[in-house]
Amino acid sequence: MSYVRDVGALARKDLLLELRARDTLPAMLLFVASVFVVFHFALPGTPSRLETIGLLWVAILFTALLGLGRAFVPEREQRTFDGLVLAPCDRSAIWLAKSLATLAFLVAAEVVALPLYALFFHPVGAATVAAVVLADLGICGVGTFLGAMAVATRARDLLLPLLFLPLAMPIVVGAVGASVVGSPGRYLGFLALYDALFAVVCWASFEYVVAE
């Protein structure tokens, strides 16, 4: 299907760009480690497993924001958005490809962050890992979409967290819930529902974000 090929070509471009620039992923890794250290000093006493799990999700959310803010930088700085918009491909392919690339970076950062968290604080269970996977999909899908919107404004980087955090609130609930509760099924299901719902909305409306 040509749509899949378009997404593939675009995602390949995004991954190539990051591999060459080598700035976003190392920054995310360093950021997550530093944030954990801050948490250690920010929490008086010995925090329980419950408390630190919340912090894990805060760390993931803000590390993701760091990466998302950089997502459309090449398109913005070099004005290559025009080139993509002129192409006959479906505009939503641009969003999907960028989301997948950002997802790859976020997962790469988490591959380091989760063991680091287990080292510094408490071990991580299977439910948490499942929650990470599902939450990542929502974070990258919605975050990339909003990133494209933010890039079209004057405020740019300033705007992305403001747009993103209210929308990320349900992800936090679902993710923390799944990590903490005995039977995480309900929360994981909620995360999946969020992902599916917003994926559809993003896919259907990206056209209007890029085309003038």
Next chain:
Amino acid sequence: MSSPSNPAAATIPQVGRISRIPLPALAAASLVLVATALVFVFFVAPTDANQGFSQRIFYFHVSIAITAYACFAGAAWQAFRHLWKRDPGADLKSYVCVHQGVIFGTLVLLTGSIWAKISWGRWWLWSSDQLVLFLVLFLFYCAYFMLRFSVDPGPQRANLSAVYALFGVVLIPVSFAAIRLAKDIIHPVVFTLHGPNFGGWILVTYCIAQVALLVLAYTLYRLELSGKRLDGRLRELKEVLA
């Protein structure tokens, strides 16, 4: 409409009638309804056995909340019409709806806070679903304004605003579900804001308050919309004459 001798006149845009109900009539109706609602809330509705006189704020708190939801839904509807039907007036209508929604949303937070203080002695209750939801929505729609004022007026600003307004309407039920789910993981607290059991005069009073606020919201919407349209027309006139 266009006279060959004066081509400039042909391009002056006409302001369409928004609807058939004239604004002064609406304003009068709002005044009457709100006054009636106040009378009913303070004099007709029975005093709550548990919470006493202060519980009357519930009538306004809930009806303001429903009105705010209606504003956000209206904004999403106009946003949809802008994107789908390319209706030229829809973007402005959507913006005014969001503006009204935020005003009423702020009132929800204020009335909720006052109610919480009177009932439980605290200015904020995380356990009140309604309050937390409105806090999230308040943040979301404030970001709408930041987004809108960060883009120059034009088709792109209208598109971005419309898409964001649609996101908002999807967020409302999702956030509500999230907040309910969160109750299990967050330490359960006994403090809640209870409405009374509906029946008799209580229902009547609530309905009157609700209708009054909806009409008031619509009046303010029409007022702001005609004001903004006047601004737009003035700008276009300046252009043509320049």
Next chain:
Amino acid sequence: MLVARRLGKRYGEKRVLRSIDLELPPGGFLVVTGPNGSGKTTLLRICAGLAQPTEGTIERSLERAQVGYLGHEPLVYRELTALENLELYGRLYRIAERRERIGMLLERFGLWDVRHERVASYSRGMTQRLALCRVLLHEPDLLVLDEPYSALDEPGAELLDAQLAELRGERTFLLATHEPARVEPFASGRLALAA
């Protein structure tokens, strides 16, 4: 192919285009001139489909795949090589025999030897030549060129002259320039914009 009536564009309070009429038949070559700030770029962007007018109408009997646009920006990724950039656009435009076509264009515009180097290392003239490759890659029916000569070095300019000569008549051109004399031999119509 392209018909615009009373086209106008406003960015916020600033008016950029005022009541432009233009008609571009298939095979035509319209040269747009005007001082800086007269809205040439905006007009070309609207014609290419990158912007929407705020007043007036524009009819384009074209799909996106049939339009090639060269703006002030080359629209290539600086951290990718010439080959990678053209590969990307080649895939997006679903070009048959992609490899051959890319190779042919790179060679024609003298970029074959540097095809594996990042665009960031190119000179301005080379980047503009790559942009021309990008525009011609999918053999568009309508070429919208915004001051193509301004960033070109002399060899590049001669190559462009040769291309215009070759394609004149087969394709339709909308070209904005500061040096109308250079493209005068090709022009079938002229449009001068006032500031």
